[in-house]
Amino acid sequence: MFRYALRKRGFTLxxxxxxxxxxxxxxxxxxxxxxxxxxxxRRMQCTNNLKQIGIAMHNFHDTYSKMVPMSHEDYGNEDTHGNWGWAVDLMPFLELGNTYDQLNPSYGNPQNNYWPYNNSSPRNILHDAVTDANLLSIMQQQVDAFVCPSTAGPELNESKPIPYSSGSGNIYLARADYLVCNDADHIDRQDCDGSFVWTRYDSTLTFAGITDGLSNTLFVGERCYTLGGELIGSGVVYGHAGNNDGPGSGATTTGFFYVAGGGLLPINSTTGASNGHRQGFASNHPGGANFLLGDGSVRFLAETIDHNTDDAANSTYENLIQRNDGQSLGSF
Structure with a gap:
């Protein structure tokens, strides 16, 4: 009897x-x-973060009959002093009341003409708080409410030290990817045309003062950490070093650009004189950025939105930032 061996056939190469x-x-x-x-x-989560910030701003307004300010205090030394920002005021309305209570932020300069002078004990001015190991530990923890999940960047904002220490500062606080809209041009500490003012120079605003209407006015926008290999810089949750603003180069080393933005340059700009693009708004979402409007809605604004970079506020983007220019925008 002959037996034939069965050959198993496999895959050829x-x-x-x-x-x-x-x-x-x-x-x-x-x-x-x-x-x-x-x-x-990720973009949906970013939208939800902004909506929660919007609700917190409305609850703040209902509680205090005023809008949350851009930031507090006036300590003029750009190198050594720090100022609490708007996000800290909102913490009790974002389920971050424990953080707020532990920080016990005090607004330590009686020249805050338009905000109650809080000198409670302990006297926790921002530049003092960062020297306290326990408080510093709190301020170096990521705060998800202020972080866009699409933004790639360090948890601590390594581009914005507090204090600044002549550019040699090495104390960094939690990064924030959301900043309030201060002005249609450069960030302005006094007489800004946006909706968020500094407590030193400008009287507090109410929703009634947004005469263009809450649905036509930008409140908060995104700023990513890097875009196209260029440092944009995001912001800082807790506040800013110094009080620089305006068109000078110092306005993008210290000051209000830690917590606020302006509309001089287009959305997602990566270039600008004196690093002016670092005062603006940008995101890692393709083609534009999310913005919170005063009515609590969130809109994705394309980077191609009508915008002029001359000195006049004469474009849709700039008009959206201004609170009382009287322009009827319609759809945008």
Missing amino acids: VELLVVIAIIGVLIALLLPAVQQAREAA
């Missing part, structure tokens, strides 16, 4: 290579869809 190539093509087709789905989820 050519067949295996064809299968691998097909799998590679399928993965290449699938990967962009997966990335788009992930970005859509």
